[in-house]
Amino acid sequence: MSDSTKVAKCPVMHGGNTGTGNHVTKWWPEALNLDILRQHGTPTNPMSPDYNHREAVKALDFQGVWGDVKALLTDSQSWWPADWGHYGGLMIRLSWHAAGSYRLADGRGGAGTGNIRFEPLNSWPDNASLDKACRLLWPVKKKYGNALSWADLTALAGTVAYDAMGLKVYGFGFGREDVYAPEIDINWGAENEILAPSENRVNELENPDTMETGVAASHMGLIYVNPEGVNGNPDPALTAKYVRTTFARMAMNDEETAALTVGGHTVGKAHGAMAGDNIGKEPSAGRMQDQGFGWHNPDAHGKANQHFTSGIEGAWTTNPTQWDDGYLKLLFGYDWELKKSPAGAWQWEPVNIAEEDMVPDASDPSIKHNPIMTDADMAMKIDPTYNEICQKFKDDHEYFSQTFAKAWFKLTHRDMGPKVNYLGPFVPEGDLIWQDPIPAGNNSYDVTAAKAAIKASGLSNADMMATAWDSARTYRGSDKRGGANGARIRLAPQKDWEANEPQRLATVLETLGPIAEKFDASVADMIVLAGSVGLEAAIEKSGHSIEVPFTPGRGDASQDMTEVDSFAYLEPLSDGFRNYHKEGLSIKPEEMLLDRAQLLGLSIAELVVLVGGMRVLGLNYGSSTNGVFTDNVGALSTDFFETITDMKYSWHTVDDVSFELRDRDSGMIKYLASSADLVFGSNAILRTYVEIYAQNGNQDKFVRDFVAAWTKIMNADRFDVQS
Numbered sequence: 001m002s003d004s005t006k007v008a009k010c011p012v013m014h015g016g017n018t019g020t021g022n023h024v025t026k027w028w029p030e031a032l033n034l035d036i037l038r039q040h041g042t043p044t045n046p047m048s049p050d051y052n053h054r055e056a057v058k059a060l061d062f063q064g065v066w067g068d069v070k071a072l073l074t075d076s077q078s079w080w081p082a083d084w085g086h087y088g089g090l091m092i093r094l095s096w097h098a099a100g101s102y103r104l105a106d107g108r109g110g111a112g113t114g115n116i117r118f119e120p121l122n123s124w125p126d127n128a129s130l131d132k133a134c135r136l137l138w139p140v141k142k143k144y145g146n147a148l149s150w151a152d153l154t155a156l157a158g159t160v161a162y163d164a165m166g167l168k169v170y171g172f173g174f175g176r177e178d179v180y181a182p183e184i185d186i187n188w189g190a191e192n193e194i195l196a197p198s199e200n201r202v203n204e205l206e207n208p209d210t211m212e213t214g215v216a217a218s219h220m221g222l223i224y225v226n227p228e229g230v231n232g233n234p235d236p237a238l239t240a241k242y243v244r245t246t247f248a249r250m251a252m253n254d255e256e257t258a259a260l261t262v263g264g265h266t267v268g269k270a271h272g273a274m275a276g277d278n279i280g281k282e283p284s285a286g287r288m289q290d291q292g293f294g295w296h297n298p299d300a301h302g303k304a305n306q307h308f309t310s311g312i313e314g315a316w317t318t319n320p321t322q323w324d325d326g327y328l329k330l331l332f333g334y335d336w337e338l339k340k341s342p343a344g345a346w347q348w349e350p351v352n353i354a355e356e357d358m359v360p361d362a363s364d365p366s367i368k369h370n371p372i373m374t375d376a377d378m379a380m381k382i383d384p385t386y387n388e389i390c391q392k393f394k395d396d397h398e399y400f401s402q403t404f405a406k407a408w409f410k411l412t413h414r415d416m417g418p419k420v421n422y423l424g425p426f427v428p429e430g431d432l433i434w435q436d437p438i439p440a441g442n443n444s445y446d447v448t449a450a451k452a453a454i455k456a457s458g459l460s461n462a463d464m465m466a467t468a469w470d471s472a473r474t475y476r477g478s479d480k481r482g483g484a485n486g487a488r489i490r491l492a493p494q495k496d497w498e499a500n501e502p503q504r505l506a507t508v509l510e511t512l513g514p515i516a517e518k519f520d521a522s523v524a525d526m527i528v529l530a531g532s533v534g535l536e537a538a539i540e541k542s543g544h545s546i547e548v549p550f551t552p553g554r555g556d557a558s559q560d561m562t563e564v565d566s567f568a569y570l571e572p573l574s575d576g577f578r579n580y581h582k583e584g585l586s587i588k589p590e591e592m593l594l595d596r597a598q599l600l601g602l603s604i605a606e607l608v609v610l611v612g613g614m615r616v617l618g619l620n621y622g623s624s625t626n627g628v629f630t631d632n633v634g635a636l637s638t639d640f641f642e643t644i645t646d647m648k649y650s651w652h653t654v655d656d657v658s659f660e661l662r663d664r665d666s667g668m669i670k671y672l673a674s675s676a677d678l679v680f681g682s683n684a685i686l687r688t689y690v691e692i693y694a695q696n697g698n699q700d701k702f703v704r705d706f707v708a709a710w711t712k713i714m715n716a717d718r719f720d721v722q723s
Helices: 053-058 062-072 088-099 130-148 151-162 238-250 255-264 326-333 373-384 382-395 395-415 448-457 461-471 503-517 523-541 564-568 590-599 605-615 639-645 675-682 684-694 698-712
Strands: 202-204 207-211 336-340 347-349 649-655 660-662 669-674
Touching: 053 130, 053 151, 088 395, 130 151, 151 395, 238 255, 238 373, 238 395, 255 373, 255 382, 255 395, 326 373, 326 382, 347 373, 373 382, 382 395, 395 461, 448 461, 448 503, 461 503, 461 523, 461 698, 503 523, 523 698, 564 660, 590 605, 590 669, 590 675, 605 639, 605 649, 605 669, 605 698, 639 675, 639 684, 649 669, 660 675, 669 675, 675 684, 684 698
Parallel strands: none
Antiparallel strands: 202 207, 336 347, 649 660, 660 669
16 A cells, blocks of 8 residues: 555645635626625624623723723833834724724725724735734723723724823714624725725726725725825825815715814824835734734834834824824925835925924934825815815814814714714713704604504505605614614605605605694604504405504604715615616616615525515515516515415516516416516525425414514614614
8 A cells, every 4th residue: 555545634625615715606706695694693793692782881981991091002012112102193093994994885884893803904004003003902802891892992092092192082982882703795895906006996097086986995905095195106186186085985074084184193103114025914914823913023123113004104293192283383384395215105204394393203202303294194285175174274273173073073983873872971962963863752642543543544555665664774784874763754865866756755755744743753653653554454464463563752853954965875776675776777686685685784584584575565666566476466475485486487588687477388477577586586595595485384474574574674773772
């Protein structure tokens, strides 16, 4: 026997099952990937089923957390020494970059889930050495345990740092809950290359508004823009355009953008004191023994002035650990010229600077350096609009400080949703429009009598259910915006959205408005209650009897409480639940259906039961017959599931997204369908769930499951009653 035959065989498929690129889409790229509907929950959450994070946070020692974070700011560690003995700049950058991944288009990203702990964010070049900030914070996280989430801690650290360095901060709200795996639903861009040229995501380099829809940063791997200039080519005027587009896509206007740029660089420094050739790999590419500690710097020798992150080297102000007006005095007080950092990065330095305006070395205060500006900083001076805003800030430091404090608060809280989600003693009084305020509603009216009035109103069951769905479907679990509470479906811009069928909507609202007034209830409540009335009638028509749960107490927002421009991003361009798909979209209806289901917080089972039920209820947009696989429209039956699994029918293509169901024997057309219908029979995973409801004996289960999923959507934004 040869030696080779004696070698023991390892039972593990090396690089196989645990390797990369082994999803079924590797072999079948057109396969629908359902992973985004099962990325979080019980399988990934290490907490006990009865753990309630919100209740745990309420018992947190908030003052103790604040004090401990403040204390560590000046407790410099030998393994990562602090610049000037103060970690304030590092912690501000951590909070900024954790929060700065938020984008308005889909509400994803941001600091709200602690996702900066995972790939790809933890290993982006723009987040270099933020792993050190997290390791510095670990003793605080360890001390306070489950009640202090990483999401809260990473958002809090920068706020405490600003407070410690002299800014009167606006406030802080606890309550963010961690995820325990990367958020795979976030599309960071189509590029496969980190820091790929901007041309990979913009159609016209001179026009950043042509950037790929959805993404916000100018390059893959950055939070905002390239600090050296677009594609690393200094040009402050062009950079200003990218700054404006990028910040706008992250929900900031020009004044907020200028304030954040100025205030963000009033403290701290950039690091590029040496060439980056010897710097180690990012955490996700590191060695096992590095234990997720990335960007190893063998030449640092325990000195802060030898750190390396961006390659740009220097501080923006003379006193980088103090909140003051030094940034604007230097920016406007000197002419600036392009130079290269020791690491070879482009940066701007002042011409003929006075010695008293120079910056002390981060390790040796006897050494002085030039302050620096990035291309984005110079954009504040070159761009006429930013220049005007910054001149106002320069002349009124108190106004600037207040504007920055509010903008920073918005940056770090934008993805927390309504203010009811904020916990702790540092939550500021008053409402801000971007928090989508909603007045308190009445929960003590006669719900039974209101239901009777709705039943007698003459509205059809389909119109009532469709309106309730349209009102609730705007909810985004990503940033907790939208939903039925507030009844913003009756306000601009929602009342005019094509997907909401404005004419039908107006009729329903005209009917429900007087009923709400009669019972001293909100229109928001009446919309949801009407949906329950319609659903109960549909259940009765199918031979079952279930009362749909309803919790009163929603309020009605006013137009003045509604930020029209930002709400425009919540418009559904496609809603597979109602078989709506706006013409001209390049993304398939079934793919957009998954995206909406994920934003609504649905599981695969809930997605299946809702689509199948809503089809037979006749809730399609424009009364389309696509997918209405029943002869008893309006009854909550399992007909959709039974039909799509019945082999006596065959399917035939009309066009890319339209199909006909024909009787195999006669060839007669029985039903019509869209691709968002047929995917429930063609996709093996979805079909498995469909078969559950198509089986004999599961009709009662289907009705119960549909009611539960429907109620979940109607209450998705009821943070006031959620435990």
